[in-house]
Amino acid sequence: xxxxxxxxxxxxxxxxxxxxxxxxxxxxxxxxxxxxxxLRGQPVVIGGRRRTAPLEATGFQRLRTYAGRGVVTTATYxxxxxxxxxxxxxxxxxxxxxxxxxxxxxYETYSRFSRTFKAAVAAIAPRIEDRGIDEIxxxxxxxxxxxxxxxxxxKEAVRQATGLSCSIGVTPNKLLSKLAxxxxxxxxxxILSLEDIPTRIWPLPCSAINGIGPKASAKLEALQIRTxxxxxxxxxxxxxxxxxxxxxxxxxxxxHGRDDRPLATSxxxxxxxxxxxxxxxxxxxxxxxxxxxxxxxxxxxxAEDLARKGYLAGNVGLKLRYAxxxxxxxxxxxxGPVAEAKALRDAVRTCLRRVPLDRKLRLxxxxxxxxxxxxxxxxxxxxxLRVAEPxxxxxxxx
DNA sequence: TCTGGGGTCCTAGGACCC
DNA sequence: TCTGGGGTCCTAGGACCC
Numbered sequence: 100x101x102x103x104x105x106x107x108x109x110x111x112x113x114x115x116x117x118x119x120x121x122x123x124x125x126x127x128x129x130x131x132x133x134x135x136x137x138l139r140g141q142p143v144v145i146g147g148r149r150r151t152a153p154l155e156a157t158g159f160q161r162l163r164t165y166a167g168r169g170v171v172t173t174a175t176y177x178x179x180x181x182x183x184x185x186x187x188x189x190x191x192x193x194x195x196x197x198x199x200x201x202x203x204x205x206y207e208t209y210s211r212f213s214r215t216f217k218a219a220v221a222a223i224a225p226r227i228e229d230r231g232i233d234e235i236x237x238x239x240x241x242x243x244x245x246x247x248x249x250x251x252x253x254k255e256a257v258r259q260a261t262g263l264s265c266s267i268g269v270t271p272n273k274l275l276s277k278l279a280x281x282x283x284x285x286x287x288x289x290i291l292s293l294e295d296i297p298t299r300i301w302p303l304p305c306s307a308i309n310g311i312g313p314k315a316s317a318k319l320e321a322l323q324i325r326t327x328x329x330x331x332x333x334x335x336x337x338x339x340x341x342x343x344x345x346x347x348x349x350x351x352x353x354x355h356g357r358d359d360r361p362l363a364t365s366x367x368x369x370x371x372x373x374x375x376x377x378x379x380x381x382x383x384x385x386x387x388x389x390x391x392x393x394x395x396x397x398x399x400x401x402a403e404d405l406a407r408k409g410y411l412a413g414n415v416g417l418k419l420r421y422a423x424x425x426x427x428x429x430x431x432x433x434x435g436p437v438a439e440a441k442a443l444r445d446a447v448r449t450c451l452r453r454v455p456l457d458r459k460l461r462l463x464x465x466x467x468x469x470x471x472x473x474x475x476x477x478x479x480x481x482x483x484l485r486v487a488e489p490x491x492x493x494x495x496x497x
Numbered sequence: 498t499c500t501g502g503g504g505t506c507c508t509a510g511g512a513c514c515c
Numbered sequence: 516t517c518t519g520g521g522g523t524c525c526t527a528g529g530a531c532c533c
Contacts, residue, residue, distance in 0.1 A: 506532105507530085508528090
C-alpha cells in the first residue's frame with residue numbers, strides 16, 4: 100500500500116533478502132495429466148487451436164495427424180526428450196515425435212489451477228509478485244524459519260492444493276532466483292548465496308539470464324562471449340559501446356548476479372489485446388468480407404474484456420502480419436477513453452486507412468492502450484455519440 | 498516444418514509548447 | 516528575425532518474456 104516504503108525495504112541497504120522464484124513444472128501438460136492419468140509416462144504435447152483429425156480409438160489425437168499453424172505451448176518431459184520445445188511449430192514437432200499425444204489447450208482450467216496454487220503459497224508467504232500463469236516470486240525475508248524448511252513447505256502446500264509439482268530457487272534477488280529455479284527441474288529446490296555465483300551461475304549460457312534473448316545471445320556469441328562467466332569477465336566499457344548505455348551496463352551487472360529490483364506485489368495492466376492468426380492467408384480485397392467479420396469479432400471480444408476488467412481505452416492499436424511474417428502496427432489516440440465495440444471499430448478504421456493493404460495477411464490484432472479505470476473516469480458533460488459506418492475493412496474512401 | 502496469443506519495456510523521431 | 520533548450524505526448528518498431 101505504500102510503494103515508497105516497499106521499494107526502500109526491498110532495494111535499499113540492509114540485511115540480505117530471501118527471494119524465492121517458484122516455477123510450475125511443465126505446467127499445462129501436468130494439469131492435463133491429472134485429468135488423463137493414463138497418459139503418464141508418454142510424450143504429450145499441448146498446442147493447436149482445434150482438433151484437425153478424428154480421434155483414435157484411444158480417445159486421443161496423435162501429433163502426426165495434425166495439420167495447421169499451431170505451435171507447441173507445453174510438452175511433457177517425455178516429449179522434450181524427442182527435441183520438442185515450447186514455441187516450436189506443431190508440424191515440426193510432429194516430425195520429431197509423430198506418436199506423441201496432442202491435446203488442445205484448456206486455458207480456463209489452467210487459470211483455475213493457477214489461482215489455486217498462488218492462494219496456497221499466499222497462505223504461507225503473502226508477499227508475492229505474479230509473473231504469469233505458472234510462476235511467481237515470493238519474498239521470504241521477513242518470515243521465520245530456515246530457508247530450506249520454508250521452501251519445502253511451499254512445495255508441499257502447492258502439491259496438496261493442486262497435485263502438481265513445482266521447482267523453487269531461493270537467493271538474495273530475483274535475477275538469481277529465476278536462474279536457480281531452473282537448475283534442478285523438475286520438482287527441484289535450489290538455494291544459492293552470492294558465493295555460489297562462480298561455480299553455479301558462471302558456467303551457464305548467457306541466454307539463461309532473463310532478458311538475454313536470441314538477438315543479444317547471437318551478438319554476444321559473435322564476441323566470443325558464450326557463458327555468463329565470459330560475460331562477467333568482459334570489459335563493461337566494451338559492453339556499453341556495443342549494446343548501449345542502459346543494456347550494456349545491465350549485462351555487466353547481471354553477469355555478476357547483482358539485482359536490487361523490488362518485488363512488484365501489485366500492478367495495473369498497461370494494455371489489453373486480442374489477435375488471431377488465420378487458418379490460411381487472406382487477401383484484403385479478395386477476402387474482404389471474411390476479414391471484416393474477423394475484425395468486428397476482435398472488437399467485440401476486446402470490448403468484452405474491457406468491460407469485464409473495468410477499463411476504458413485512451414488509445415487503440417491495429418496490428419497486421421503479412422504472409423511473409425513482417426508485422427506493422429498503427430496507433431490512434433482518442434479524444435476521450437472508450438470501451439464499446441462500436442467505438443473501438445471507429446478507431447480501428449482510422450488505423451486501417453494508414454496501412455498498406457496490397458498483400459495477403461496472416462494475422463489481425465487490436466489493442467487497447469492508455470487504460471483508465473472505469474470508476475476513475477468522469478465523461479465530459481456533453482459528450483456526443485459518433486455514428487459508425489457499416490463497411491469496415493477496405494472502405495472505398497481509402 | 499515455417500513461426501500462437503497475451504503482455505512489458507525501451508528507443509527514437511517529430512510535433513508542440515514554454 | 517533568429518536561436519536554443521527542455522519537457523511531454525504521440526507514433527512505430529523491436530526485443531523479450533510467459
